[in-house]
Amino acid sequence: MNVDDQPERDLIEEYQATTALVRKNNNLIKELIERINGKMTTLKIEKFNNKDFEVVPPFEGKIEQLPRFLRALDYLAAEYEVTIYTNHLVPFLLHVEAKLKGAVAHQIGLGNYQTWPALREKLILAYDDKRDSATLAEELGVMSQKPNETPMQFYERLILHYDQMLAKLLLECNSNKDIVKGVTEHYLEHFNPPAHEVNSRRESYTRKQDIYPSPEEPQEKRKKGKGKNDSTKPMTSKIFYKEKLALEKQKAAEKKAREEERDRRREEYRQRKLQLLEQVVKNNNNNISSPERL
Known part of the structure; x- marks a missing residue:
């Protein structure tokens, strides 16, 4: 082979390789355009309901x-x-x-x-809500039915609050479904449904109605008579005080229990979220360092 012909041969080979690459890219572009056109045709046929x-x-x-x-x-x-x-x-x-x-x-x-x-x-x-998922989870754990709230209204309020927590969690985890699923399952597993709290509030509310007369009741009783032997006379102050004191103690105990339970759930929630984040980082590092991925 003549040495003087080598540069020309190299130039020809480079030109051929470039031509082949351009032809291949053109074919890929043509195929992509056909796919897009076909997809658009299909979507145009589909009726918007x-x-x-x-x-x-x-x-x-x-x-x-x-x-x-x-x-x-x-x-x-x-x-x-x-x-x-x-x-x-x-x-x-x-x-x-x-x-x-x-x-x-x-x-x-x-x-x-x-x-x-x-x-x-x-x-x-x-x-968008400015609270983070941990704060929303904490608030969800201590939600209870309001005195004038129906069960259906309470249920809808719970669902709306849960939707807010889930949406915020998706945003914080960059829509990582594994983390969201793990945190949510852990939270729901340890989340005590508020039925017992609602029932406790209902019983407490009923007892209060028995102890504290309604605004109309004293007026009606006064109209019926003021005699010492009147059967409609309100309970004595001694019994009233004992019942009131018992209710206050029970209310304080319930409040303390709710606060302790709230702190425990929040800590479990944070620990679980941290563990899942660490696991995802570890898995990503393993995938990056794996020879199969290199």
């Missing part, structure tokens, strides 16, 4: 409403693959804006957002 938005609750700017509101819309956005490449984006955003009520619609500014992620981010920045 307006009734799906009936399950999305209206959003009035209340912090506790945001997690459920976003979760319902995230599900529909994934179901219809709402992106700038589909014809579902515009009707989806219009339906979302129709769910914004009152001052929210004016603060967010209808029509100012071209994508669902942009609108979603604005809602989170404006109305």
Whole structure:
């Protein structure tokens, strides 16, 4: 082989290799375009069902409403693959804006957002809860039914609070489902449902009604008579004082028990979350150092 011909041969080989690479890339681009066109055609055929938005609750700017509101819309956005490449984006955003009520619609500014992620981010920045997951978990553990609250209202309040805690936990763990699942299962396993506390409050409330007469009762009794032998005469001050003292002691004991239980649950929650985070970091380090991954 002539030495003088070597540079020319190298140039020819480099040109051939470059041509082959360009041809390969062009084929990949062509295949990708065909896939996108086929996907868009399929999505255009699929009908956008307006009734799906009936399950999305209206959003009035209340912090506790945001997690459920976003979760319902995230599900529909994934179901219809709402992106700038589909014809579902515009009707989806219009339906979302129709769910914004009152001052929210004016603060967010209808029509100012071209994508669902942009609108979603604005809602989170404006109305997201500032408490962390540990604080929300602590509050959830000590929630109890209010005196004038029905069981259904109490249940809905619990679910809304749990939604807030779960949404905040997803954000803190960067949507790592393993961590969220582990922390949630551990928390629910050690979370004592508030049924016993509700029942205790109900019994305490009933006893208070027996001991403390209603506002109307003294007036009615006074109308019936003021005689010493009157059967409607209120209980003596001695019995009243003993019952009142017993109730105060019981209330103080219940409060102390709730505080101790709250501290214990919060510590278990933090320890479990820390263990899962350490496990994820350890697994990631093992994967990075594994020869199969190198």
